[in-house]
Amino acid sequence: MTPDLQLSLPARAENIALVRHAFGALGDALALDEQLLTDIRLAITEACSNVVVHAYAGREPGPLEVDATVRDGMLSVIVRDEGPGIMPHPGSPGLGLGLPLIASLAESVELGRDELDRTEVRMAFALSGAGTDHRHT
Amino acid sequence: MTDELHDSPARVRLPPQPVIGPVTLHVASGPLIAPVLSRVVSMILARADCPVDRLDEALILCDALAAHVPPHSRDGHISFRIDARAGTIELRVAELGHGGASGLIADAELPDVGNVIEHFSSSRRIEPAADGTGEELVLDLRFGSASPADGRGSA
Numbered sequence: 001m002t003p004d005l006q007l008s009l010p011a012r013a014e015n016i017a018l019v020r021h022a023f024g025a026l027g028d029a030l031a032l033d034e035q036l037l038t039d040i041r042l043a044i045t046e047a048c049s050n051v052v053v054h055a056y057a058g059r060e061p062g063p064l065e066v067d068a069t070v071r072d073g074m075l076s077v078i079v080r081d082e083g084p085g086i087m088p089h090p091g092s093p094g095l096g097l098g099l100p101l102i103a104s105l106a107e108s109v110e111l112g113r114d115e116l117d118r119t120e121v122r123m124a125f126a127l128s129g130a131g132t133d134h135r136h137t
Numbered sequence: 138m139t140d141e142l143h144d145s146p147a148r149v150r151l152p153p154q155p156v157i158g159p160v161t162l163h164v165a166s167g168p169l170i171a172p173v174l175s176r177v178v179s180m181i182l183a184r185a186d187c188p189v190d191r192l193d194e195a196l197i198l199c200d201a202l203a204a205h206v207p208p209h210s211r212d213g214h215i216s217f218r219i220d221a222r223a224g225t226i227e228l229r230v231a232e233l234g235h236g237g238a239s240g241l242i243a244d245a246e247l248p249d250v251g252n253v254i255e256h257f258s259s260s261r262r263i264e265p266a267a268d269g270t271g272e273e274l275v276l277d278l279r280f281g282s283a284s285p286a287d288g289r290g291s292a
Contacts, residue, residue, distance in 0.1 A: 002165075002213075002214060003163070003165075004164070004165040004169060005162070005163070005164050005165070005169060005173060006161075006162070006163035006164075007160065007161070007162055007163075007177075008160070008161040008163075009156075009158055009159070009160045009161070010157055010158035012157045012158070013154075014154040014155065014156060014157055014184075015156055015157060015158070015160075017180070018156055018160065018177060018180055018181070021176045021177065021180050022162070022173050022176060022177055024176060025169075025172035025173040025175070025176040025177075026169065026172070026173060028172050029168055029169050029172045029173070
């Protein structure tokens with residue numbers, strides 16, 4: 001399924017704010033509740049931060065890709081990278097709360113790899129009161 | 138009220154960090170284009186130290202693209218590739234059908250105003266899509282030492 005919105009950019013810390021802004025615009029277009037949009041943006045920020053910090057550690061940053069699809073009252077978001085995958089990072093500067101935080105904010109979270117062996121974090125959010133299909137025919 | 142932190146002579150103001158690298162947006166043709174494109178372009182320009190008046194013009198250009206591009210979409214989606222360089226950004230509108238780029242420019246003609254795309258972009262060119270299935274409109278928006286109006290009208 002082709003996403004309604006796909007962002008592709010280098011996985012650098014400076015670029016995370018751009019993803020947040022893009023999802024702010026998506027939230028405006030969908031007339032999302034402010035609290036829900038805050039939760040969505042926080043979860044996406046966490047997922048993108050994980051990519052920036054861990055996916056390309058020790059080498060030149062690779063791509064960060066974020067997909068958003070609205071169907072049947074749900075917003076599905078996929079944050080994707082070409083790193084080695086999600087694994088424990090004992091030496092990480094963070095508190096290790098990123099994935100639990102995402103899990104607490106989203107209806108569902110799945111971690112895995114796609115058909116091109118890229119790492120994916122898949123999140124789904126219920127758009128109560130704003131669940132419209134935004135494809136334009 | 139005294140604010141010691143903000144009154145401190147040691148306070149350091151960090152410059153905004155520019156967005157690094159080309160940003161590609163792939164958007165369903167329709168109402169998502171305008172808000173997303175405008176937000177992304179405005180942030181990239183703001184971080185590139187683009188003057189406010191030129192930023193305002195760029196947003197008008199984005200609105201014109203968003204308003205007129207859907208009929209020229211090749212498959213229901215439009216791609217925008219935004220690449221900031223010193224004093225300029227390149228905005229590439231891709232996934233247009235054959236004739237879509239020139240059609241998009243033609244559609245941006247406003248009575249008594251003129252052509253918004255031609256007026257607010259510094260230069261324009263049309264390139265065939267890499268896969269040969271359509272074409273791309275490439276717009277340069279200059280905001281550096283050269284006046285933004287310098288390139289107007291060139292194609």
